[in-house]
Amino acid sequence: LEEKGVEVIVGDSPGGPMSERRLKKAYNKSGWNRVEEETSAELLYNTGEETTSHPGGVIKKSFSTIETFSEVDGVVNLPKLKTHNLTVFTGAVKNTFGIVHGMTKSAYHGTFKGLTDFSDMLLDVYNMVSPRISIMDGIWSMEGSGPASGEGVRTDMILASRNGIALDHAACKAVGIPIQKVETIGRSELDPEEIEYVKLIPNDFNYSFNYPKGGTTPWWAPDILAGLLANFYLDRPTLDREKCIKCAKCMDICPKNAITMKEYGPNISWWKCIRCYCCSEICPVEALDVE
Numbered sequence: 001l002e003e004k005g006v007e008v009i010v011g012d013s014p015g016g017p018m019s020e021r022r023l024k025k026a027y028n029k030s031g032w033n034r035v036e037e038e039t040s041a042e043l044l045y046n047t048g049e050e051t052t053s054h055p056g057g058v059i060k061k062s063f064s065t066i067e068t069f070s071e072v073d074g075v076v077n078l079p080k081l082k083t084h085n086l087t088v089f090t091g092a093v094k095n096t097f098g099i100v101h102g103m104t105k106s107a108y109h110g111t112f113k114g115l116t117d118f119s120d121m122l123l124d125v126y127n128m129v130s131p132r133i134s135i136m137d138g139i140w141s142m143e144g145s146g147p148a149s150g151e152g153v154r155t156d157m158i159l160a161s162r163n164g165i166a167l168d169h170a171a172c173k174a175v176g177i178p179i180q181k182v183e184t185i186g187r188s189e190l191d192p193e194e195i196e197y198v199k200l201i202p203n204d205f206n207y208s209f210n211y212p213k214g215g216t217t218p219w220w221a222p223d224i225l226a227g228l229l230a231n232f233y234l235d236r237p238t239l240d241r242e243k244c245i246k247c248a249k250c251m252d253i254c255p256k257n258a259i260t261m262k263e264y265g266p267n268i269s270w271w272k273c274i275r276c277y278c279c280s281e282i283c284p285v286e287a288l289d290v291e
Helices: 020-030 034-038 067-071 092-099 104-111 115-129 164-175 223-233 249-253 278-282
Strands: 049-053 062-066 080-084 088-090 133-145 149-161 259-262 265-268
Touching: 049 067, 062 067, 062 092, 062 115, 080 149, 088 092, 088 164, 092 115, 092 133, 092 164, 104 115, 104 278, 133 164, 149 164, 249 259, 249 278
Parallel strands: 080 133
Antiparallel strands: 049 062, 080 088, 133 149, 259 265
8 A cells, every 4th residue: 555655544443432542552552553663654543523424224324433434535444353252253344343433332332232233233334434455364363252351363364355244254164153143244145155265265274263152142032032031141241350450441331331330349230231241342451251
């Protein structure tokens, strides 16, 4: 892109309040601060928010997005291959959720608390962003209780496609995650028979990931029972009191106000918790885990 004279902005919109200080901290921790040191690209520090219309949305027709989204000509999507306690898998589709502004992500979890609706919303975001290309980093991937408490695993893969849904399908097949567990694939219009592989195919890899069962009731359960079964079927985040630093970030981000702070740390209401796992993701010391 630099050779073509393209002005590149590299950035993210992490969950939680948007501020330049928090962005700098994220870039330093991830090593992204090297972007400006070693290339002509600049890092995103614009924390502005705006509403972006998406008339073609299935479940949502507009989104609160980062301001920079409307200022660029195109988006290159750079997901990491990893598991996720709520959606089972985080890939190209869910990575575009980063266009949504800061704390609004938590609000959307509260609005679309069923996994089917949440997945439809993610597909709406992906189609709104419409990345020029998605390039997935699978050199080091994550299995287990992702994205906050998973285990790193060396998979030595780089995957790329102009169709992020096809990319997610190929990644899941390569690491042994059942396609029917990933609703952002299953509820899309993707026809797997139309996927064309340029070099390797998923069967060339022999990985069998340990993946979470996901934040959904059994796939066969009717929607009317989803809310009731969630309390019995889904795991709530559990607190490791020795790790907890009582920062209350989990309480602040909870979309349903299901967390109150006690002397020992956060207390999660069994009935209010919708199993979105925002608290587990935001915890800076991995004190909230999902078994």
